[in-house]
Amino acid sequence: MSWITNLRPRLRFFAKKETPDNLWTKCRGCSQMVFQRELKENLFVCPHCDFHERIGPAERFNQIFDGDSESGGTYARLPVPMVADDPLKFRDQKPYPARLKAARQKTGEMEAFLLARGLVAGVDSVVGVQNFDYMGGSMGMGVGAAFVAGAQEAKRQGLPYIVFTASGGARMQEGLFSLMQMPRATVAIEELNEAGLPYVVVLTDPTTGGVTASYAMLGDVQIAEPGALIGLAGQRVIEQTIREKLPEGFQRAEFLLEHGMLDKVVHRKDLKDVLGRIISMMMDARAGRNAAA
Incomplete structure (x- = not known):
């Protein structure tokens, strides 16, 4: 031993x-x-x-709404409409309902677009946040219904509507039903415009595809976070189509700001204050117009 x-x-x-x-x-x-x-x-x-x-809806709501510095923002979640889960009985490598179930287990949410109401720098607002962790924030019937519900609530209460986009585009498992959410969202935005209510979009990384082609680019004011990827088609697809090398920083927030597609690129720490000033000025202008009428 x-x-x-x-x-x-x-x-x-x-x-x-x-x-x-x-x-x-x-x-x-x-x-x-x-x-x-x-x-x-x-x-x-x-x-x-x-x-x-990239951050999810919970972090975004806590950052953007007024509240206690330790516990985060104070807000009320708004209900979103329920839609049919699998209208086309779609199946690729696995059935579409199985993908939905996995996304719901991962995020704890029923869909990729959430709504809440609260004070943003002192201004009562409706805020919608797209969740990239839920199937890449893809736009299906559920997302379209939630977006429209947020616009309708803002119109009903006479409040500004702020939307944070983060998406890979339309949800292919819903086919034409997904693409139909683009005109639906456009009509809802036009109703806000007719009511004189602000619609402000904050484009975050990434915002691409059908979302970029619809409600992400229809805001009264277009803001983006630094370095956010924003575009319709992918860079490789564009290069193969035009047979040219794309410039440095193409489809990044700073490039789009330089070429007039955005109004401002704002650091996350300044975002709430900037949004508060914008919607406050727009709501004051609306009140002035109503008083004059």
Whole structure:
């Protein structure tokens, strides 16, 4: 028997301490590891390179609505209409209902577009947020119905409508039903315009496809977060079509701002204040017009 065998019973071995696997996040911009708590305190913006990470509706609502600095924004969730789950009985590698079930389990939500009402820098507003984690934020009947419901609630209450877009485009599993959400959203926006109510869009990373071709580009004011990918078709498809190399930064927020497709690119920490000033001025102008009439 060796000396180590005799010694082992007298040694104190400690159990391995379990460490949560979500303490650190790798930045998609600079690839540096960022402490998760630090990233959250910085509004999910990388402290090293200022890269804006994608965030979901819960984080967005907490950031954009007024409320306690510790608990986040104070708001009321608004109901969204229920629609048929599988109108075309679609199946690709798996049935469409199975994909919906997986998306609902992942996000805890029934659809990719959520609505809430609360104060944004002191202005009562209806806010819609598209959730990219839910099937890439794809636009189907549920998203279209939720968007229209938000516009109708804003019109009914006489409030501004703010929408945060994040989408890969139309939802192919719903075919023509998905594409029909584009004109539906356009009609709802026109009703807001006729009522003189602000419709403000904040384009976040990524906003592409049919969403870009409809309600994402129809705002009274178009804002984007820094570095957001915004476009209709993918860069590779465009290059293959025109047979030319695209310029540096093509389809990024800053490029679109330079070429007149956006009104402003706003850092996430300034977004609530900027939105508050915009909708406050627009609502004051509406009140002045109504008083004059």
